[in-house]
Amino acid sequence: MVINRKRLVFGAAAVTLLTITVTSLGVHSQGQALFKGSPKELVDEVWQIIYRQYVDGTFNQVDWQAVRREYLDKNYSNKQEAYKSIRTMLNKLNDPYTRFMVPQEFKNMQVDTSGELTGVGIQIGIDNETKRLIVIAPIEDTPAFKAGIQAKDIIIKIDGTSTEGMDTNHAVSLIRGKVNTKVTLTILRNGKEEDFRIVRAKIEIHPVRYSRQSTPQGPIGYIRLNQFSANASKEMRGAIKNLEKNKVLGYVLDLRGNPGGLLYSSVEIARMWLSQGTIVFTKSRFGDREREVATGKSLTKKPLVILVDRGSASASEILSGALQDNKRAVLVGSKTFGKGLVQSVRPLNDGSGVAVTIAKYFTPSGRDINKQGIIPDIKFKMTIEQRKKLWLKERKTVGTLADPQFAKAVEILSEKITTQYSTSIEKSAR
Template identity: 40%
Template structure:
């Protein structure tokens, strides 16, 4: 059974104890429900009886008179999604399949075939892409293949992707339809699939880059391993590091906190505050900078959101790093994932987060210390938190604010390296003019 997950975005997987303990009890009998007070209060625990009656009337009317039949499950799922819709864009209802996919994206590993699939009409799964080197790819499965049966049983919307999962070391038989070929069977052995979130490379002797594509349960450990590897390849130490967070949508809050802690010796990393004051939290750093004070540059763009902004804000406010790039996305809210007993889940906005200098960047973003403009070679669409319909209004948000830019390619990396070398005291020699 999944645990509640605290996210700073898309944010250890630790139980969200405050919310788990305060889950509403089963509704009492009708004659025990309090009637709503004349003036409605958002803090009242009374069930709004008259509104419930209105809902039941509409529910029954749709079930009995709508032009096409709808099951009770379909109607209730639609009702719950409608309930979430008017909150904010990050509060959503997950059915079981969506909840499992979300779990995979935050855990960073699962047991299965190493293949991304999409449910299709007509009881089949379409293979979007097999993971390079994974069991599905080694078995010869290709993008565009259709899975029409698993172990001889037809695919349905009820089992979907779950039918492909299973204990590592167990085999599964897939019936595949490929183009106009006759359907054929492929046997694939399930394995433990690791979804990496960190990549590394040396930019110049002494100066490394770590690319973080998302924050999941394994990210902090991957970051530690990347730093150790870069040090080893450079005589045991680094003169500086670029952390590339471009187009990183966020993920687990704890992963961003742990990465910040790796680079800081003391001070506040981030704090969260919401309506349930017992759940307010302050995260602080502990001694042990893995770079021993070597300069750090954090590279961001408008796609850097949520947990990315937690990391960038913590290192910027503490003076541990310089931020280079574009204004970030501006998602300063925290979500808690609340699992339901039927396998579904609710991702609910429960708090705002604040940088060490008590900044709320909701709807605003992290302003870089060094601003970079895009090269103009690709179409650049401004898209940020403040532009989302129904977004949670930021405390410091101003009307008419513009967003940042998407920064692609090596130009931003070159700019980040230049700033890093300046921080490290490395001067670039001026090229001498060639003699004529």
């Protein structure tokens, strides 16, 4: 099975983040020829995509043939009626990540690869169990982040409109808006409701920032990766090369709050740290396995510790899971989000689009990340107050020894550096 990796995304529906490359499918059937040019053709086009590509051959225990008969027996006087039926049809799959987008929604989803966008700066999804609208993660240094929105927050209202039963596309359309306009998100957190009034802004995102940190053990490289966008691997490569020139002894890679992004970006970055071994493999409903492996071109072999938390999702879980399974890195923090499904985004004939779950991904050892998440090697949680203090009040201390989780990572890294250094001396003495 050949997969065009650049059009695959990991993570829930994005308010602002994902960079998506799409290709046309060209699905046609005898039935579609009969409906050509009619709203019914669009309904059948979506049905065909699901029929041919959906990850579960049982269609989540739904008689998909019967669904086709039901929805093609209907008469549609306009596209709006067809759109409504398509959404109802897809809801039968009970999969929040397989979703339909009208032309404007589809256009909004195709975020410019430059990483420049307008909005509040969060990724949202539908919780599989509660069916509530949930924050995957706020993007660093955006209005939502500065307002105090956190991963796992439940959005119960948008400008006073209840989100009960609302899909992510509708939520996106309500949250987005012009620069300097305001939107109020009513958040449910730990059983308490709170309103967050946020001013929309133009956001320029640079996925990587890094620094050379002085520690008692010696200089180490700190790299924070905020998202797996189209330019993330290029920025990561530059960061590692620069830090290598500065003679760091080891690295801390910070994936906290990173909600994911593009598959190929996570694979390219994994290859910078890993010399050999499997990075990730995906399984479709046909039993096909697509495996990504290291290429022997890692940029460094120095010790690595990765910071993760509940906001580390999808592509973050691919990278951290790959390096953990290959014993290339030690993971410190708390359990990750748990999102292990692959979506392909398809344009439709009228300019609308559909995102369809086509595969599940697994770590090199075969772990199914979906719903389970990645368990760190060293569990080190912060209290709610510690998180607020670090991320909202004292942001400049993130990635310094005043950051409790970073300090723990440095402690673990120091042990690894000492062990590696001792091993090198021992080999030299032989």
